[in-house]
Amino acid sequence: MSCYDYLSGVRNEKTDSIKEVGPLKKFSVFDKNSQIKKGLTYTTFVKDVYDGDTFTDKNNRRFRLFGIDTPEIQLNRPNRNIDTKLMKFHALRSKKVLQDLVLNRWISFEIVDVDNYHRLVVIIKDENGENINLKMVEGGFAISRYSQYENPKKKYYHPEHRDLIDKLRKAQEKAKNDNLSVWKDDVLKIYGIKVAVK
Template identity: 30%
Template sequence: FRPRRLLSLSSVSKMGGCLSTIEEQLLGTSDPANANANANAGGVVVVTGAGRLPSPVYRNIPDGAEKHPVRNVYDGDTLTLVNEKRVRFLGIDTPELKEKQPFAEEAKAYTRERCHKKDIWISYEPGHDREDHYGRLLAWVWVPAEDGDGYLCVNEGIVQAGLATVYIPKQSEKFRTFHKMIKMQAGARESKRGMWESWEDYAVVKTANGSAFHVRGCRHLANIKNLTDMKASEALEEGLHPCRTCLADK
């Protein structure tokens, strides 16, 4: 999944967690799972074709969140704590720096500005593994909101800025705010923010139980039957993510 690079780093620096030039904030509660309910309970939201879009800013961080100083930000969705533990942001995927994918630098800049050499809070998803097979912590990352009122969930903020896609390795591993983040992703796509600025829809296929979508001919589809044809936009709205093999350069 490789959109063309049209956004400058200076533009990204303006896309704060509050996204003040793009939309007003809705302050939620300390529980991300209640974010959509909070949108109906009051506060300011932006209304687009994607519907009512809640904010990535919450009044409080979740109970039990751990405070840690950050040593280094590796890329848009990975950082290292001072205690040497590496954190992989839960629920998102950003462009790869190693492969020099478009918007990889912008995604890193977004996270670096908010986390590098600063204190952050991390929280875990109930019922999910706390580490991946590389030993990285799988976590929600929290920092104070730019205006000092509440806390930004960086995982959500970078999706809203158009610099990350929603990601789950398996459909059975959906997190509590999955549908909220899908709305944020749709809002970024419709508003042409970040990597979506020059994005155009295209034909893809999905398997019966997979969590990714593909183009026909992908090697991962060899000998797989019962493929479903659809548009990439439809696949994204279902919460599927682009195949890292056949759509790496799309």
């Protein structure tokens, strides 16, 4: 593939209007004046991917994928359980997968929450309606984390997303059984935590 072929295949917001991307056209386009409220669904154009679970849109708004966690590109604080080379290897791999799925494309997203870093916590779908959060876990590029519906007194309580949480957990169990991506290695050395598979 020549560099011209690659560039001509890259989607951008000037050449691909929202009207040309099928199911996404039924949602409002997200902008700086859009209402931020749980349950609302918008479309936006992804202009940058920071890592496997965080991206920025055309409005410079940061987003975090709901219910999943990918390895960190760099540690904010030391963790003796983590092998930093292994962590970074899987972090860059997860980032590349998310880039391939959403970078320079229109996506739809449902707002679940706003996190402590002022990122919108979202469930995202591509032009074909495929759930990207779930795809990341299915491929073993992310673990199911930061979501639960069992205990209203605990953090990350989201009973309204019980169906997705169950799907994420089942996908994680399958990815682990199939030794996919992070599950080929010791997850404790990648995340610094023991990951329970329910």
